Amino acid sequence: MQRVILILLIAVIAVGLVGAQTTKSQTVKLSVAGMKCENCVEKVDKALRGVEGVKDVKVDLKKQMAVVTLASADVKPEALFKAVDDAGFKAAIGKLPTAPTMKKENCDGCKDKEGKKEADAKKEDCCKPEAAKTKPAPKS
Numbered sequence: 001m002q003r004v005i006l007i008l009l010i011a012v013i014a015v016g017l018v019g020a021q022t023t024k025s026q027t028v029k030l031s032v033a034g035m036k037c038e039n040c041v042e043k044v045d046k047a048l049r050g051v052e053g054v055k056d057v058k059v060d061l062k063k064q065m066a067v068v069t070l071a072s073a074d075v076k077p078e079a080l081f082k083a084v085d086d087a088g089f090k091a092a093i094g095k096l097p098t099a100p101t102m103k104k105e106n107c108d109g110c111k112d113k114e115g116k117k118e119a120d121a122k123k124e125d126c127c128k129p130e131a132a133k134t135k136p137a138p139k140s
Helices: 002-022 038-049 077-086
Strands: 026-033 054-060 065-070 090-093
Touching: 026 077, 038 054, 038 065, 038 077, 077 090
Parallel strands: none
Antiparallel strands: 026 065, 026 090, 054 065
16 A cells, blocks of 8 residues: 555656646747837836736846746747737847837937926827827917
């Protein structure tokens, strides 16, 4: 009877070790082009966290990169690229060869067209494509 219990215990431990190895998290470093301010960083962070299977994200504005920790190796890099692209930026593993053509955005220190200072500018005003911003109606 002790021998059966010992064999079962060894089997349970072996299955646990194999299971732990297959779900080991993986880290992916992405170069991200087009980030110009902290609001851009937040957009990229939120987009990457929205991908199923992403465990953690660290976005660095200065280095123009994101480090993504995946819950498993099942997450495809293409899903990460698409999430970043949908947020209005470009991503690649390694260095981006050339600066991609980005939509013209107003990110100069989070100032809007009227010259509001960063503290006065609304977050939704920062880093919006110029075409999406509402222009005041012409005075007649």
